[in-house]
Amino acid sequence: MIPEDGVPLTKPAGNGGEISLHGEILSRLRDYVVEGNIAEGARVPERQLCEMFGISRTPLREALKVLAAEGLIELLPNRGARVRQLSRRDLDELFDVMGGLESLAGRLACENITDEEIAGIERLHYEMYGHYLHRDMHNYFQINQRIHERIVDAARNQILRATYANFAGRIRRVRYSANFARKRQRWGEAMREHEAILDALRRRAGSELSDILFHHLRAKRAAALDHLDEAETGAPAATSSPNLNS
Amino acid sequence: MIPEDGVPLTKPAGNGGEISLHGEILSRLRDYVVEGNIAEGARVPERQLCEMFGISRTPLREALKVLAAEGLIELLPNRGARVRQLSRRDLDELFDVMGGLESLAGRLACENITDEEIAGIERLHYEMYGHYLHRDMHNYFQINQRIHERIVDAARNQILRATYANFAGRIRRVRYSANFARKRQRWGEAMREHEAILDALRRRAGSELSDILFHHLRAKRAAALDHLDEAETGAPAATSSPNLNS
DNA sequence: CATCCAGAAAATGAATGCAAAAGTTCCGTA
DNA sequence: TACGGAACTTTTGCATTCATTTTCTGGATG
Numbered sequence: 001m002i003p004e005d006g007v008p009l010t011k012p013a014g015n016g017g018e019i020s021l022h023g024e025i026l027s028r029l030r031d032y033v034v035e036g037n038i039a040e041g042a043r044v045p046e047r048q049l050c051e052m053f054g055i056s057r058t059p060l061r062e063a064l065k066v067l068a069a070e071g072l073i074e075l076l077p078n079r080g081a082r083v084r085q086l087s088r089r090d091l092d093e094l095f096d097v098m099g100g101l102e103s104l105a106g107r108l109a110c111e112n113i114t115d116e117e118i119a120g121i122e123r124l125h126y127e128m129y130g131h132y133l134h135r136d137m138h139n140y141f142q143i144n145q146r147i148h149e150r151i152v153d154a155a156r157n158q159i160l161r162a163t164y165a166n167f168a169g170r171i172r173r174v175r176y177s178a179n180f181a182r183k184r185q186r187w188g189e190a191m192r193e194h195e196a197i198l199d200a201l202r203r204r205a206g207s208e209l210s211d212i213l214f215h216h217l218r219a220k221r222a223a224a225l226d227h228l229d230e231a232e233t234g235a236p237a238a239t240s241s242p243n244l245n246s
Numbered sequence: 247m248i249p250e251d252g253v254p255l256t257k258p259a260g261n262g263g264e265i266s267l268h269g270e271i272l273s274r275l276r277d278y279v280v281e282g283n284i285a286e287g288a289r290v291p292e293r294q295l296c297e298m299f300g301i302s303r304t305p306l307r308e309a310l311k312v313l314a315a316e317g318l319i320e321l322l323p324n325r326g327a328r329v330r331q332l333s334r335r336d337l338d339e340l341f342d343v344m345g346g347l348e349s350l351a352g353r354l355a356c357e358n359i360t361d362e363e364i365a366g367i368e369r370l371h372y373e374m375y376g377h378y379l380h381r382d383m384h385n386y387f388q389i390n391q392r393i394h395e396r397i398v399d400a401a402r403n404q405i406l407r408a409t410y411a412n413f414a415g416r417i418r419r420v421r422y423s424a425n426f427a428r429k430r431q432r433w434g435e436a437m438r439e440h441e442a443i444l445d446a447l448r449r450r451a452g453s454e455l456s457d458i459l460f461h462h463l464r465a466k467r468a469a470a471l472d473h474l475d476e477a478e479t480g481a482p483a484a485t486s487s488p489n490l491n492s
Numbered sequence: 493c494a495t496c497c498a499g500a501a502a503a504t505g506a507a508t509g510c511a512a513a514a515g516t517t518c519c520g521t522a
Numbered sequence: 523t524a525c526g527g528a529a530c531t532t533t534t535g536c537a538t539t540c541a542t543t544t545t546c547t548g549g550a551t552g
Contacts, residue, residue, distance in 0.1 A: 069312045093405040104346025159339040
């Protein structure tokens with residue numbers, strides 16, 4: 001009658017050291033798909049992946065079911081799995097949900113964040129500002145992500161954190177290809193919004209920060225999807241030939 | 247190079263007519279767990295469920311992996327699956343995420359809802375008010391849920407809808423057992439909040455509705471978890487008096 | 493009497509097997 | 523040549539099998 005203990009596994013977000021083969025395969029396959037190793041809409045070759053991972057079909061198929069539940073792939077009956085192709089509508093929806101989650105994170109962060117954490121975010125902010133001044137898009141983007149992650153961390157909500165990570169994974173490919181910062185105007189706006197975010201955070205103004213973050217994500221969405229429209233309507237067949245002019 | 251079409255299956259939320267055995271089992275098993283047929287923290291008997299559903303272990307185990315990813319159960323390596331026991335902290339977090347999702351739903355609903363839909367919600371509201379006056383808790387609760395679902399529907403975001411359904415399933419058992427409405431005071435407050443919700447919806451005041459809904463859920467959370475504390479410790483805990491600053 | 497350990501029984505995790513469905517090839521016909 | 527369809531190959535979905543691990547049982551030992 002001893003209350004049994006045990007460490008739960010199978011976190012939604014991939015953790016480092018998996019024990020079960022299933023968990024290991026799940027993480028690796030998720031990364032494999034998120035990193036874009038399979039074209040959107042293309043088949044997920046079961047047998048081939050089995051050879052690649054050196055396992056049998058059973059654990060791989062279990063991982064496929066989970067990835068399907070996560071929305072990364074879709075299962076067609078008797079026709080196997082395909083990498084999910086995100087429509088314009090899907091992206092709209094995903095960005096909005098991300099906006100809602102960040103909005104929530106900001107609100108909760110205002111309830112829980114410490115002065116030290118705010119100071120840390122401020123440091124990141126100024127670092128990011130430096131990249132902005134130098135037009136260093138890549139590093140700007142990196143720091144930007146880290147700031148948002150810090151806010152999510154400060155929300156002190158593991159479930160929110162896991163959910164956020166899940167959705168972030170689903171749009172990661174698009175986010176990278178978006179490169180919204182190409183537009184000077186938008187970039188400047190984003191910086192100003194980030195200053196407002198910091199300000200609201202300092203004042204622990206939860207509702208206000210919630211609002212700012214939602215609109216901030218909306219602006220990101222617009223930039224990212226406008227870019228998508230350009231790529232799609234401009235040259236249908238061109239898969240990777242963006243004109244890098246500004 | 248032919249763009250292949252096909253109807254995606256494997257929706258996160260269970261739909262009516264499943265085709266694959268796996269999907270069918272997933273839905274049925276999810277319902278089975280959510281409805282509380284297995285005690286919290288208890289083992290999920292693989293073999294027994296196989297017999298019950300009349301299938302082999304393979305599709306059942308696939309479903310278990312998915313349910314684990316959804317957070318309904320947890321998998322202990324070499325020791326099988328157990329119904330996830332939600333700690334006080336988990337419940338806090340889940341309610342807050344629900345609050346964030348409803349908050350988002352309200353904001354989006356203000357952008358998209360039609361007058362007809364508002365009229366429909368108004369009818370439900372007055373129906374609910376009738377149940378309130380008659381102290382008919384069960385029907386009050388039913389209508390209450392339907393109103394919140396209507397708002398989520400009006401958000402016009404399928405991903406939000408699916409995510410909301412997922413989390414709603416995870417706390418369903420607690421929500422039912424919560425029976426917050428037992429407390430007269432809280433019940434009256436909830437009614438007033440619902441009037442404010444309707445008002446903000448009519449004015450399409452997105453940010454405002456977002457705020458109201460979050461605090462509405464926070465109040466629900468407090469009521470539900472205070473009730474939990476009573477049940478667990480025997481004495482009402484005075485740990486729930488957070489600063490709900492705006 | 494409690495504890496520890498060996499062995500049996502059961503459950504788990506993964507591999508393999510098999511029937512059915514989908515996809516492919518190839519040939520006959522208009 | 524274009525089309526259709528029959529036969530073959532591949533893939534999928536699920537069942538079954540097998541090696542480990544855990545859990546249960548029972549008895550020996552301090």
